[in-house]
Amino acid sequence: MLLATLIHRASLPSPQVTAQQALELLREHYGLSGTLQSLGSQQDLNYRLDSDQGRFVFKICRGDYAALELHAQHAALKHLGTQPGLHVPRVIPAKNGEDLLTLELAGQSLHVRLLDYIEGQSLTHLKHLGHELVAGLGQLCGEMDLALSGFEHPGLERTLQWDARHANALINHLLPVINDERQRALIAEAAQQAERRLQPLAAKLPVQAIHMDITDDNVVWKRDQQRHWQLQGVIDFGDLIRTWRITDLSVTCAALLHHADGDPLCILPAVQAYHAVNPLKHEELQALWPLIVARAAVLVLSGEQQVSIDPQNQYSRDNLNHEWEIFRVATSVPFELMEAAILTAVGQSLPAIVSQGFAPLLPSLVGREFALIDLGVLSPHFEAGNWEQDGIDQRLLIEAAAAHGLAASRYGQYRLSQTRPDSAVEPDTCPLHVDLQVPQGTTIEAPFAGVVHLSADGRVQLDSAQLGVRLWGVKPSLHAGAAVLKGQVLGEVSGALRVQLSRGAELKPPLFCSPSRAPAWQALCPSPAALLGLACDAEAEVDSHTLLARRDASFARSQKHYYVDPPRIERGWRNHLIDMQGRSYLDMLNNVAVLGHGHPRMAAEASRQWSLLNTNSRFNYAAIAEFSERLLALAPDSMDRVFLVNSGTEANDLAIRLAWAYSGGRDMLSVLEAYHGWSVAADAVSTSIADNPKALSSRPDWVHPVTAPNTYRGEFRGIDSAPDYVRSVEHNLAKIAEQKRQLAGFICEPVYGNAGGISLPPGYLKQVYARVRAQGGVCIADEVQVGYGRMGKFFWGFEEQGVVPDIITMAKGMGNGQPLGAVITRREIAEALEAEGYFFSSAGGSPVSCRIGMAVLDVMKEEKLWENARVVGGYFKERLEALIDRYPLVGAVHGSGFYLGVELIRNRETLEPATEETTALCDRLRELGIFMQPTGDYLNILKIKPPMVTSRHSVDFFVDTLSKVLDEGL
CATH class of the missing domain: 3.90.1150.10 (Aspartate Aminotransferase, domain 1)
Structure with a gap:
């Protein structure tokens, strides 16, 4: 009887009701008119009605459905409407006062009802759901189950194809709908594995009323002004039922898998969020992944069935692609991995492995000291990219063994050699094994009783009912299938020894896993340290969250960091x-x-010069003269003097002081939307509101911002806009002259760096420089960001404009990270500063900085x-x-x-x-x-x-x- 009901429900096509017929029903029974838009459904009809009385959802389903089930949905909506924080549709009564109408139309028995329309959109169309959205769906699911935990109604006791308790029976019946034999076998095997895992848990799973369809389709969202998604409400209570509570979360998580980009662990934020508001039993957590796999199988089978009986239903056809993707992701990983991932995500663990009974794997080496080789990210063995060489880890182990006799890697230490540049996929850097270099011929003994298995790739494996140990680099002394006792000889070392411990014989773990999967895989493949008698586990590193908290507690927070949660x-x-x-x-x-980072030439130059001398620029040493000469050779011929400082801010600050000293005035023109530094003077001429929201209202009276010559979104657009922007400069120059104030100068990036590298309109600097100089001012080219060859076509940004400034400021790339900046100018401008006293920068132009600066120029050329x-x-x-x-x-x-x-x-x-x-x-x-x-x-x-x-x-x-x-x- 149960199977017959399931088959009948799973085989129903959607009602045949046209939009015109639906409008007639609405006019007759609800007194409403307007326009209809199909919302799509697998087995029902849903229309959005836009009327002069508002928006509504008109729901039509076949009369085969028991009216009691629909009354249960309405009762649940009324119940949830009283719960704080949950927004659900309101049922609109018909003209006769009834919430549900049963009608006959063209020989069809139909149930019809009208509900509020919740404004917003579903998330189905999004290919990627971020962490917050995934967690939001999980939290909503937990809150919904809490709200429904005390809800009772006789209409909840129903037979529904989506009820996980009946998944196995439905799958077995629907399997023939799949024509492809390979696909059919995959679905059958996945379903059987899920059923085997669920059977011993079923009796312990709590039962209650659940929504059973809190998915990307049935949760409505809206973006706020900051483009963040805000939850609007939950719709479609058509699958409301009393069944296992954990089924609700399994449905939500299964729906997430078609947004997963192939990664099933994407569900973990949803699991954590659910568990935080509505704690799950251990058995529910164990049942979750088998339920997801069973759900995936039901989805593809029901989808294929529905398309076969209702081929014109575009909604079903579109969903089928999603459903197959869900199945592919759900079957891409072992059940054991997902169970471990789910448990560890909420702070639970697998049963402890009792290690006291292990016999030593390498009995002749017990008590011997191993050299533990650092193969991690900060390893001193790695330099100049040598970790990219094939076999580097083994070579380091061999070298260590040659020096110390015995060598081993650390279990769980993230390996630098496993990194993958230019990859969107998280690399498998976490070793789930230990590599050892021990004398050839060393005896290997069984740490526990079990059966020996030999693989084609030379692996020797010993399996008991609970554990497996995998060995590479071993010459076995026993045949495959041999039963061995604890302490019995398995073979001898014949190469590089590799040891991996795992739970269970059937598990096929990788040698390395990604960091996000490491907690789960390490629970399944614990450290073999107890077998080896060797403290070879990786030392705990300070995680990024802890480090960030320490930074925030001690480092002034106005010094921002990239990203909210930076690595x-x-x-x-x-x-x-x-x-x-x-x-x-x-x-x-x-x-x-x-x-680039880690350049060996920079390390060598810094190391050598530090070993010789590092002092301030008042001493006489060759490097400062040599570097100054190199910089002047790159500058325009008219320039013959160099100042060396520590940063771009200092360079721009000094350039402003030079302009003041040479011109005798203080008034500076600067360009809007620009950034020049953080010192008092450099900040004064910086007008970027992205760096300082109060920039436009806090400029001192000696700073005169001119209109940003932004040819893309500025006041004037296009390459012919230079004369229009020059008028702003002329206006400010006239205002300064009227006030009988002496102009000091004009500072501008020759290419608009802070605005993304926008070229200034052709001729702009040539016209501005001429007007500034005519009024006694100095022209400063801020090349801190855009100069030094970065633009490709020109070494200096001002070359694009065909001008020569009076002062060039430079920093950033000059030292490849070493604090180094420069001001390049003419002698008469440089010496004007002497009237105000000597200039001195303690570290500017130090021997180390100068040597590094010259090395940068050499490497750029070479x-x-x-x-x-x-x-x-x-x-x-x-x-x-x-x-x-x-x-x-x-x-x-x-x-x-x-x-x-x-x-x-x-x-x-x-x-x-x-x-x-x-x-x-x-x-x-x-x-x-x-x-x-x-x-x-x-x-x-x-x-x-x-x-x-x-x-x-x-x-x-x-x-x-x-x-x-x-x-x-x-």
Whole structure:
């Protein structure tokens, strides 16, 4: 009887009611008229009604459904309507006062009802759901189950195809709907495994009323002004039933899998959020993944069934793709892994392994000292990228064994050699085994009784009912299938020994896993230290959250950090930064490290000069003269004097002082939307509201901001706009002259760095410089961000404008991270400062800084980095510009070389900045292995300024990943 009911319910097509017929029913029974829009459903009909009395949902289902079930749904809606924090639709009575009408239409028996419409949208269309949305769905599911825990109604006792208690029977019946034999076998095997795991748990699973369809389809959301998703309400109570409580969370989690990008562990935030508001029993946590797998099987079988009987139902056809994706993800990992992941995510653990009874695996080496080799991210054995060499870990172990006799790796220590640059996928860096170098011929004995298995790849495996130990590099002394006693000889070491312990014989663990899967896999593959008699576990590292809390407690918080939840970065190599778990992030924003991170030449230069001398620039040493000469050789011929300082801020501050001293005035012109530094003078001429929200209202009276010559979104647009922007300069110069004040100068980035590298309109600086000099002022080119070859076509940004400034300021890339800045000018300007006293910078121009500065210039030349900026940077811009036609959000690409900006907008007519989308994009890029940050006054521009060693491969990875995120939707 049960199976017959299930089959009947699973085989019902949707009612045949046209929109016109539905309108007639609405007019006759509810006194409403308007327009209808189909909302789609698998077995029912749902229409949105737009009427002059508001919006409603008109629901039509077949008369085969018991009216008592529908009354139960209405009672639940009334019950939930009294619960704080839960928003559900209200049932609208018909003209006769009834909530539910049973009608005959064209020979069909129908149930019809009308509900409130909840404004908003579902999340089904989103390809990616962030952590907050996933957790939000889990929390909502937990709150809904809490609210329904005391709800009772006779209509809850129903037979429904989605009830997990009947999944196995339904699956067995529907399997023939799958024509492909391989697919059919996969579904059958997955369902059987799920059923075997559920059977011993079923009696202990709590039962109550549940919604059973809290999914991306049936939860309504709206974005707020900051583009954050806000929950609006829950709809579609058609699956309301009394069954296992954990079924509700399994349905929610299964729905998440088609947004998972192939990663089933994406459900963990939902599980944690549910458990936090509505704690689950241990048995429920164990049952969760089998229920998800069974749900996935039911979904694909029901979907295929529905399409076969109702091929015109586009809603069902569209859902079928999602359902197959859910099944693929749900069956991509072992049941044991997901059970361990779910338990560890909520702070529970697997049963402890009793290790006291183990016999030593290597009895002849008990008590011998091993050299434990550091293969982690901060290992001193790794330098200059040598971890990228094949077999580096084994070579280090062999070298250590040669020196010390015995050597071993650490279990669970994230391996730097396993990192994967330019990859959106988290690398498998966590070892679930220990590598050892011991004398050949060393005897291996069984640590526990079991059966021997031999594999084709040379692995020797000993399995008991509870444990398995896998060995590589062993010559077995027993045949496959041999039963052995604890302490019996298994064989002898014949190569590099590798040892892995695991729970159970059937589990096939990897040798390495990703950091996000490490807690689960380590629960399944615990350390073999007890077998080895060796304290070989990785030492605990300070996690990024703890470190961030310490930073916030001691480091002034106005010194911001990237990202709300930043990874801990302790190593870099070329154009990548590496966190403590061995993940490499493509560095697309670090214009300080022009040569890339970890450059061996920089380490050698600094080390040698430190070993010789480091002092201040008042002493006489060769490096300061040599470096000054090198800088002047790069500057225009008219310049013959150099000041060396520590930073761009100091360089700009000094340039302003030089302008004051040389001109005799104090009034400075600066450009709106610009940033020049943090000192009193440099901050005064900085007008970027992104860096200082009060910038426009807090300028001193000696600073005169001029209109930003932004050719994309400025007051005047296009390459012919220079004369229009020059008028703002003329206006301010006239105002200064009228007040009989002496102009000191004009400071401007020759390329608009803070706005994403926008080129100034042609001729702008030539006209402005002429007017400033005519009034006795000095022209300062702030090259801190855009100079030194980064633009590719030009070494200095001012060359693009065809001008020569009076003062050049430079820093950042000059020292590849060493504090180093410079001011380059003419002798008469430099010496004007002497009237005000001597200038002195304690560390500016130190021997170490000068040697590093010269080494940077040498490496840039030897490695052709300026050419790389031109060639690869040009390719980079071409690839980015191709996105403009594909994505409405991409408004423009600015800049050149390795100083590029991608401006994101919501409207191509109004150029409304896509500020929140840009933030979300940067956060998502970080999840996918790329560091990127927004810039500009509206923080809607991707500021792309990577190390100048960036390759085409990295460019392709960046642009392809950017496209992926834009495809996902923001």
